[in-house]
């Protein structure tokens with residue numbers, strides 16, 4: 192934990208520094224707000240202790256500055272007796288808490304330990320990288336975190352494999368509903384009839400095969416979070432029913448007249464172009480407005496290239512553990528390929544590539560020759576036409592695979608008609624693998 196202590200009173204600053212260092216924290220000092228803000232911009236602090244009354248820039252202004260640089264830095268106000276009211280005001284503006292100068296150091300340490308524990312819980316997800324060097328993705332993370340605790344409906348948009356599922360879990364685990372079980376429904380894996388049973392449940396005897404009462408996901412998500420994945424694939428009839436549920440916060444199981452109150456937090460996601468679906472009257476505008484209080488556009492991996500290297504390292508580490516292998520070298524040419532590849536299947540594709548390369552590695556070396564995507568060197572092609580065809584085939588195959596061979600989605604992604612895509616599939620003899 193990195194901590195910054197800001198106080199114009201040298202003695203107090205140094206004493207607090209010694210106390211905190213004794214507990215094993217890494218502590219920096221600043222004598223006024225200006226110096227503190229400079230340090231905050233150039234270092235990553237988990238906690239800033241700040242006095243309120245200081246020359247040049249007071250604690251309140253510093254608090255505002257810190258929060259605009261890094262929302263997640265916790266600010267603790269240190270104040271004299273005379274300024275408690277201001278300290279309370281600072282808490283309303285985002286400060287974590289306040290201490291009165293001269294209070295027992297034990298109290299301060301307890302507070303830090305509690306912040307430390309919360310921070311660890313927030314980042315406990317060891318299976319995913321929830322940090323980024325990319326501004327757009329950092330904004331995504333910030334919005335998810337900021338809105339996690341509010342009961343607003345969130346719509347996640349993004350290509351397949353960008354990590355929508357991962358973010359849904361992140362939001363749920365940072366929300367005040369985290370004790371409840373996150374319930375998820377993939378809207379594209381059910382027929383229209385089945386999806387309604389899945390969502391609303393049914394009453395015994397409602398239809399042939401309804402042998403006993405069954406609760407649906409809306410009810411199961413009571414007190415928790417409901418994730419509707421691939422919402423763009425919902426039929427119009429189901430859309431109307433969902434809209435009604437969202438408006439009334441109540442459901443009726445199929446075959447029953449009894450209304451049941453439901454209280455859930457809704458997160459939806461789709462990798463389809465929802466705006467186009469609305470234009471084509473395939474998705475109801477009123478439902479869109481209901482589910483999209485907050486819209487989060489997740490960038491594709493090729494639009495956040497600065498994170499690729501970290502993902503490579505991360506997935507190598509995971510694969511080493513899972514496969515009990517050790518990697519000590521990645522060939523330069525392979526690294527260059529991995530850093531420049533387009534990843535139509537996004538993070539999922541990168542993860543799969545790395546897993547495969549680790550399996551195929553020999554003597555702890557990951558080699559470019561094991562890349563299955565036909566990435567032959569330019570010399571190997573006889574003509575530009577042949578090169579183009581290969582590239583096209585590779586791209587189309589990748590997009591089809593990323594969309595689970597759903598021709599409608601893939602055509603949308605490729606921005607060609609379904610008919611054109613069928614012709615290409617025939618031409619290249621692309622088969623589902």
Ligand SMILES: Nc1ncnc2c1ncn2[C@@H]1O[C@H](COP(=O)(O)OP(=O)(O)OP(=O)(O)O)[C@@H](O)[C@H]1O
Nearest residue numbers: 318319320350351352353354355356357462538539
């Ligand atoms: N931040 C991350 N750190 C580590 N792995 C990630 C991260 N984001 C995504 N992944 C991995 O990439 C794969 C795809 O992620 P996820 O299922 O969340 O994508 P998605 O956008 O929901 O895809 P789809 O639209 O196809 O459902 C998963 O195996 C997931 O573990």
